[in-house]
Amino acid sequence: MEKKKSSSKSPKLRAIDSTKDTDNTELGTKERYGCFNIHPDWLQVFNNRKWLAFLIGVCQLLFSTVTSGYESSIVSTLQRGFGLSSTDIGGISVCFSVAQSTLGVILSHKAANSHKGRWVGITAIIAAIGCFIYALPHFVTKSYGILSSYQNGNQSYGICSSTSKPSPLTDQEQASQKGLYIFLFCLGQFVIGAGTSILRSIGWSYLDENVSPSVSALYTGINLSLLGLGIALGFVFGGTALDLYVYWPAEVSDPSLTIDNPNWIGAWWLGYIVIAAIIILMAFPILALPRHLPNYEYYKMKRAQQAEGKSKIDRYKSKTLKDLIPSLKDLLLNMPFMCTVLNLVGNLIVLAGVGVFFPKYIESQYGVLASSASMYTGIMIVVGMLVGIVLGGGYMKYKKLKVLGLAKFAAISTTLSTVTVAAFLIAICPRTLIAGVNIPYHNFTSEIAVSQTHNLSDNCNSGCYCDSETFKPVCDLSTGITYFSPCYAGCTSKGIDFNNGQQVFGNCSCLSTNTNAMRNHTQSLDVVLNYCPKECNALIPFIIMGIIFAFLVYCSLIPSYQVILRCVPESQRPLALAVQWVFIQCLANIPGPILLGTFIDGACSLWEVQNGERAFCWIYDNQLLAYGLAGVILAMRIFSAIFSILAWYFLKRDIKKYAGIEKENIKDDHEADEKEPENKIIKPSSSNQNMVETASKLNGFTETLV
Known part of the structure; x- marks a missing residue:
């Protein structure tokens, strides 16, 4: 009998019990790699979680490069070239967040029970189209206004003269062109936002459901590190592009127009063209991915076994839009989830607002070139991110942190990051x-x-x-x-x-x-x-404090995202990621750039005036700028720290609560079984069977709490 029992497991179950990928030649068409019913055997070498992780990671890298680092590095160049104020730049950035917040939930809900790989691939192509649109103002502009004095051989422009010089464009022409530029920038940002709206929800969920739960945190860390690396590469790429003349490959006609000239305009548009082309190339391998990779069902079972707290209760299987409201209600009443989301909001409102203008701040405060400011920003992010990923991730792996330990670690890291605000108060240079x-x-x-x-x-x-x-x-x-x-x-x-x-x-x-x-x-x-x-030695201390800030931020982001994935049922994870992203867009990414842009404009000492109106700022009051930014960042860090602590508290409460309920149900079920006559054969109901399975899962439950 024992021998028979040991061999009762079906061959199918034995196949999926392996942590290795199933033999691709035995899979159905829907689980094979390829497009348009073309799934040759030689392509199946790509039908594995590593290739999926690579594609999602590269997509994340490219998206963060173009939407965060590169966009921020060219802010001052766009302001000079097209006469845009910081408030204008903030409004343009908001169009990206509006697209993400309005389309993110709807698209994620529709894609949750569809072919996630195809959704990611198609939206990537849409994002590439948005990049091309964003670069259009360079190709439709007649000329950059501030470069007019360096063109047409006008070498005497700017000297004291007894006769006035006509403006190259009338006020009406300047206003009309500025309106066109803003429209194209807003349209480009909206399309880019639509194209990138589901990567963090559907893309990350697609990856999470096709890998083992034991390595899910590793892949989350890799994606977050690639997100940070993309931001850093964007700054580096932006600095490189800004060293090239805006009409590249044409040469500068006036030798006085050098890189250190305040009127210099670099080739800001070049990065959008290059990155858009790479995104399109990456979209086709993503479209070839199957709906589910090998071992999907096995990993799904493993995640169910590791569920804790409310994530054990999986009531909603949303397949239509009418199921969206009860699913949303369940998420909004999930206190660990909501507190973690608000923690991320506090983190990202700083990154969204200050991040857009950070190179501009370094450029103004320390008197460096726009390209150098982008490079310094990239260095701070890369070094801080790498140290945060290695040390933070290593600590989590060494301690083998469960969901409660992850929440506690996020709270500690977020709280410690408040001390880095001192960088803005200490590292101040005298104004020009x-x-x-x-x-x-x-x-x-x-x-x-x-x-x-x-x-x-x-x-x-x-x-x-x-x-x-x-x-x-x-x-x-x-x-x-x-x-x-x-x-x-x-x-x-x-x-x-x-x-x-x-x-x-x-x-x-x-x-x-x-x-x-x-x-x-x-x-x-x-x-x-x-x-x-001007003599100022404050740049190096500021960079060091910036690295520490980035280190602590990344130490808190990885466990926070893991808490979001682990405190909701599996069927709600795509929607949870989408809801989290909408909260971030509406409460952080939309108001952040506008509020910070308005504040930064308030610290301006010298405005460029075009068409009788303020266009952009040439000189800022450094002390006013530094104190104001320090106040905003400190307030947001305290906000994040409070909600990270609350997330840890509510998660601990829920785990104890649901563990007690399940133990009580199992006890009642056993007492009911003992009252049954011994000679009566009872066929176990599905609910009783689930309770027995739950009992086995609860063995050693308290030992998992950290």
Whole structure:
């Protein structure tokens, strides 16, 4: 009898008990790799979880590269090139989040019981189309306004002159073109958002259901690391593209227009074209994936055995839209899930708002090039991410953390990250002093507040017809004072310093009238092109604190995403990820850029004026900018810490609650069995059988809590 019992397991069950992939030659057509009913045997080498993880990971890498890192790295370039304020940039970024929040839940619900691989592949192609649309303004623009003074051989532009110079475009033409650019940017962001809306829900769920639960956290960590790596690559790629002239492969016609010139515009559009082409190439292998990979049913059974708390109760099998409301209600009443989502909202509102403008902050605060600011941002993310993934992931693996331990680890990491806000308060550089903007022309000891109206005109340049819409800063090296342009410095001549190749402007009348300046009479009245250099050693400490911040953020993100996957029933995981993403979009990604953009505009000292309206900011008050950002980030870190602690508390409560209920049900079931006559053969009902199975799962239940 024992021998017969040991061999009673069917060959089919023995096949799926293996953790290795099933032989692909025995699978049905729906489980084979290929497209259009073409599933040759030689393609089945790709029909495994590693290839699936690779495709989803690369897709995640490309999406995060183009939507986060690269987009943020070109913010200041788009502002100069198309006359956009930080508020305009924030509004454009919101279009991406609107598409994700409005389409994310609906598409995820429809795709949850469909062929997830095809949904991911088709939406990837849509995202690539959005990238092409976003690059269109470069190809439809007649010219970039701030480059007009460097084109057509206009070498004397910016010198003090007794005659006025006409604007290359009328006010009506400028307003019309700006409206077209904003429309194309918004449309591109919306299409990109639609195309990337289901990757984190359907894509991650597709991967999670086709791998062993024992390695699911590893794949989640890999995806999060690729997400972070994509952001970092976006900054690096953006910095590289911005070093190229905007009309690349054409060369710059004016030698004075160099990379360190404030009017320089890099090839911002190039990255969108390249990344879109790669996304399209990656979409076709994704479309060839089967609906379910080998061992899907076995992994599903293993996940059911490891379920804890509310995730054991799987009431909803949503197949139609009418099932959406009860499923949503169940999720919204799941306190561990909702608290973890709000924890992520607090984390990501900082990343969404500050992330968009972070390179711009480094560029303004530390006086570095736009390309260098992108590189520094990428370094902070890559180093912090790698250390966070290795140490955080290693700790979770070493401790073999269950869901409760993961929630506790996320709470500790989130709470510790609040100390990194000190970087904004400590690492502050002195602001650039500009005559007529933040200091008067004739009194360098007093200041002009941001709220006060500045006046570029003075008696020393009253005879010059200066263009206030063309910012061409020049520096008086003797005093360290920057002037808006050679014209506003009263300069009447232009030349080249043959010793260093610098462009020099001479006979500057505003320099000679500075009564408080300690100028030697033998010194020339010359200025050089560009801002005055400022001594500041705060960049390195800021980068170090930024790395620590990224490290702690990634230490908290991986366990938080694992908690979301483990505190809901399996059938609700795609919807849970979609709901989580909608909350992030509506509460973090949509308000974040707009609020931060409005605040950053409020710290502006010098605006570029086009068509009589403020276009974009040239100079910020560094102290006001730093203190404001520190306040916003600190508030959000405290918000995240509170909800991460609440998630841990509610999860611990639910695990104890449902463990007690199940033990009580099993006890009642056993007592009922003992009351039955011994000679009566009872056929076990499905509910009783489930209770027996549950009893076996509860062996050692308390030992799993961390």
